[in-house]
Amino acid sequence: MAEQQPDAASPSRTGGDLPMQEVPPQPVSLRINGKTYSFMLEPRVTLLDALREVVRLSGTKKGCDRGQCGACTVLVDGQRINACLTLAIMQEGREITTIEGLANDHGLHPMQQAFLDCDGLQCGYCTPGQICSAVALLEEVKAGQASAIDPRKAADAASLSDEEIRERMSGNICRCGAYPNIVAAIRMAAGASR
Template sequence: MLPYAPPRPVTLNINGQSHTLQLEPRVSLLDALREVAGCTGAKKGCDRGQCGACTVLVDGQRINACLTLAVMQEDREIITIEGLAQGDSLNPLQQAFIEHDGFQCGYCTPGQICSAVALLEEARQGHASAATPDVRQPLPLLTDDEIRERMSGNLCRCGAYSNIVAAIRDVIEREGGV
């Protein structure tokens, strides 16, 4: 039996607000967000980092919240689906997912949207993917194949993939490229 590790204060910056939570050191970020901080948007799908339902942004990078400990995220900026909107104004990707029906049951949608936010930022910074035709050249406008590759860590059991790609494509075109 593992030795008991008592809860200790852990301060997390979640969606722009500081939260001091009493957490046992082995609590995942996902469980801390959902069960202690009340941010239930990120979902527990596989709890093994294979489905992407728990995707959140940490310092602008997408991560699977089920695969990291909450104590490891102190002094970092955590953004969940709840933190993407600005007041009553949805994030452009949230709006596009609605307009293009980029969800069916909706379970994977928060992780899909957080991943898409990171995808756009990665592309703006010129990060290549496995589908990038020539990594020596500036990144061209993202193709649908490139979007699919960059979203491949997020699974949708309902199969809304074409609508998800259409939503991301719409945001890219509205913003005049990445």
């Protein structure tokens, strides 16, 4: 007996696939880089896609889209997150800071300047995520958060070893291999923030 094939319009029952339900756009209000943006957004849109495609802040990069490379790292209430792994609608009421929001009227953020001074980039694709992650790293140390390398609280960012900086930055991948200069930039910014 011939196996029956499902219609293109009917869902396959063998694989548990169900048709995607259409979800109407919802009102979303996000506070990004000190400014409030309100728009209608389909609830399944990631924060990364909202930043890039809706708000048009292209500094946050889409790398792997799986939370493995760190190119999409942004700060939410001062904590680093992968924007590709969270839904935009989940970030309502929180302060989102992208690479564009780090600089101010007085110039670049000290971490941005350190990356330039230490040549902490090559192609530059991962750099926005690297910088946001490095800014959060210094804040984590200031707050006394331990790391996997050293479970004790770090005294201050200037006392971090290169190994600990690398471990704390391990969620951010640089395909060009600018790691020594990235570590130097973080060390320089740590000294500037003292």
